[in-house]
Amino acid sequence: MLPYGRQSIDDSDVAAVVEALGSDWLTTGPRVAEFEALLADVAGAPCVTVTNGTTALHAAYAATGVTSGDEVVTTPMTFVATASGAAMLGAKVVFADVEQDSANIDPAAVEAAVTSRTKVIAAVDYAGVPADYDRLRKIADSAGSYLLGDAAHSIGSSYRGRPVGTLADLTTFSFFPTKNFTTAEGGAIASTRPELVTRLREFRTVGLVRDRAKMRYPDEGAWHQEVHEFGLNYRLPDVLCALGSSQLRRLGAFKARRQQLVARYDALLDDVPGLRLPVHGEGVDAMRHLYPVRILDGRRREVFERMRADGILVQVNYVPVYWHPVFEDLGYRRGLCPNAEAFYAEQLSLPLFADLTDSDQDRVVEALRGILRS
Numbered sequence: 562m563l564p565y566g567r568q569s570i571d572d573s574d575v576a577a578v579v580e581a582l583g584s585d586w587l588t589t590g591p592r593v594a595e596f597e598a599l600l601a602d603v604a605g606a607p608c609v610t611v612t613n614g615t616t617a618l619h620a621a622y623a624a625t626g627v628t629s630g631d632e633v634v635t636t637p638m639t640f641v642a643t644a645s646g647a648a649m650l651g652a653k654v655v656f657a658d659v660e661q662d663s664a665n666i667d668p669a670a671v672e673a674a675v676t677s678r679t680k681v682i683a684a685v686d687y688a689g690v691p692a693d694y695d696r697l698r699k700i701a702d703s704a705g706s707y708l709l710g711d712a713a714h715s716i717g718s719s720y721r722g723r724p725v726g727t728l729a730d731l732t733t734f735s736f737f738p739t740k741n742f743t744t745a746e747g748g749a750i751a752s753t754r755p756e757l758v759t760r761l762r763e764f765r766t767v768g769l770v771r772d773r774a775k776m777r778y779p780d781e782g783a784w785h786q787e788v789h790e791f792g793l794n795y796r797l798p799d800v801l802c803a804l805g806s807s808q809l810r811r812l813g814a815f816k817a818r819r820q821q822l823v824a825r826y827d828a829l830l831d832d833v834p835g836l837r838l839p840v841h842g843e844g845v846d847a848m849r850h851l852y853p854v855r856i857l858d859g860r861r862r863e864v865f866e867r868m869r870a871d872g873i874l875v876q877v878n879y880v881p882v883y884w885h886p887v888f889e890d891l892g893y894r895r896g897l898c899p900n901a902e903a904f905y906a907e908q909l910s911l912p913l914f915a916d917l918t919d920s921d922q923d924r925v926v927e928a929l930r931g932i933l934r935s
């Protein structure tokens with residue numbers, strides 16, 4: 562079985578976790594700060610770790626203070642968590658359609674969707690290619706909105722020479738095993754705005770305020786901590802941060818291998834009929850999470866099923882978010898974002914991960930070629 566994505570764990574990763582397990586800390590210890598510092602080097606901004614990419618989004622939206630009466634403009638071409646984190650805080654989610662080729666949110670559609678109630682504009686770096694943040698920044702500034710980047714696919718990428726992590730007010734990451742690197746479950750939020758970093762730290766630690774200067778009752782005693790706003794326990798344990806730091810030391814190698822595999826797919830699939838290959842984006846140095854091809858002539862489902870039957874576990878990313886019954890029940894209807902729906906109808910993610918061998922990749926190419934030629 563060949564999955565569409567999987568982790569790469571080597572002896573250095575195992576040793577790092579074993580060492581953490583034998584230390585004095587399992588949950589919040591020195592490895593959390595160490596991992597957050599290494600992550601900040603990659604992201605170009607301070608980082609707060611959390612338990613996964615879904616909770617990263619929830620924490621990021623909470624840090625903006627988004628609540629009922631507010632609107633959040635986002636893309637339908639993403640995992641549901643990009644939208645549900647805002648919806649769970651009471652916001653109205655407004656879907657803006659994607660660009661036809663990149664499947665990233667279309668700045669023109671965002672511009673048409675913003676209102677005086679738009680609190681957050683949330684982009685997704687689909688497949689690892691950063692969205693058009695220069696244009697999104699201008700729209701967010703003139704609307705007085707926060708700009709959020711869901712970079713679950715794109716940590717390690719850069720846009721016009723700037724790393725993912727510096728492109729939005731808040732940038733969220735996921736360290737799920739299929740993503741660019743892993744902590745098993747894990748996630749983080751990078752923020753270029755110090756006041757948001759403080760809010761994120763409080764939210765992921767149950768809302769506890771430990772800074773005496775900020776306390777309402779600072780003279781209660783040295784044991785004292787107080788809650789000013791509700792939060793949750795979203796802390797990423799020391800043991801998993803140890804794995805994260807170890808994996809980050811391998812990030813350059815992961816990126817190089819993913820780029821090599823992408824170049825190989827581009828070359829090997831170039832002449833296959835009935836297929837459209839992904840675009841790579843102008844001014845973008847992508848660390849790709851996905852290799853999303855488009856299967857033409859209405860054959861996507863057939864290709865998906867025949868590849869799977871062949872032991873190649875291709876995936877579809879994604880069903881437009883508002884097709885989920887939870888959004889349908891809120892009144893969202895099919896047809897809302899035609900580009901996203903057309904993209905979804907043809908999309909297929911081929912296996913792409915750092916440990917994919919050339920010969921396994923050749924097998925994927927031959928299987929796809931065989932199906933599309935028949």
Ligand SMILES: *Cc1c(COP(=O)(O)O)cnc(C)c1O
Nearest residue numbers: 613614615639640642713735737
């Ligand atoms: C994976 C993913 C998430 C959620 O991350 P988890 O760590 O699985 O909770 C959010 N958004 C996008 C775009 C993702 O791909």
